[in-house]
Ligand code: KIV
């Protein structure tokens with residue numbers, strides 16, 4: 001299958017075709033999500049929480065992100081790969097943003113980067129885009145600003161705050177972002193923004209009117225049992241399934257039921273069926 005491209009995503013908005021985005025952090029999951037038809041795989045800094053076990057995304061480094069990007073890129077054939085720029089890898093200066101964004105493409109095998117922030121990040125986005133690196137923007141609830149927001153809180157409630165988020169989305173679209181993630185904002189605001197800008201909006205906790213949706217793969221697959229935010233829908237229960245499978249394995253090891261003869265090698269000269277595969 002032909003690789004999804006940045007211009008193709010813009011055309012999808014024009015044609016009214018919704019865009020399916022999922023996060024991925026390793027090659028095996030990436031292959032599964034790619035074969036399942038995801039248009040975009042986002043190597044999110046959410047890996048700090050679901051892979052590394054942190055409480056926030058703030059400690060994640062560029063080196064760690066690039067390591068995961070490389071694994072995801074190797075696992076895919078069709079999806080566009082977007083690498084999420086971690087906290088403080090693009091805020092200090094435009095020069096640092098350019099250098100780090102470039103590493104995601106050159107070392108990480110990503111096709112684009114994502115960074116958080118609205119109007120204040122517009123100049124940075126414009127420069128990164130100007131050197132040929134596509135940028136996905138991210139406004140509304142921006143998890144790298146968790147302490148400034150006073151927690152993971154819905155943004156854009158009330159007319160003044162709605163205007164601020166709308167201004168942010170306009171500014172990043174005008175700066176050349178090829179898509180804008182809208183996270184944790186009211187449905188009506190996301191609808192207004194989606195109508196106001198001509199690049200695709202990708203919603204998470206932003207209602208049904210966005211041009212696409214994104215979910216954390218671990219959430220949609222049911223791998224985060226302690227966490228069930230309102231915006232998540234679970235399409236599988238892999239944590240429960242995996243724990244049950246583990247219990248059966250442990251029981252069979254203890255009882256001697258595993259391995260059975262069909263999992264074991266004989267002493268006679270090797271046959272084809274003895275191949276470790
Ligand atoms: O890091 C992440 O997974 C994200 C998405 C949820 C948008 O930024």
Ligand code: NA
Pocket residue numbers: 044045046057084143
């Ligand atoms: Na992120």
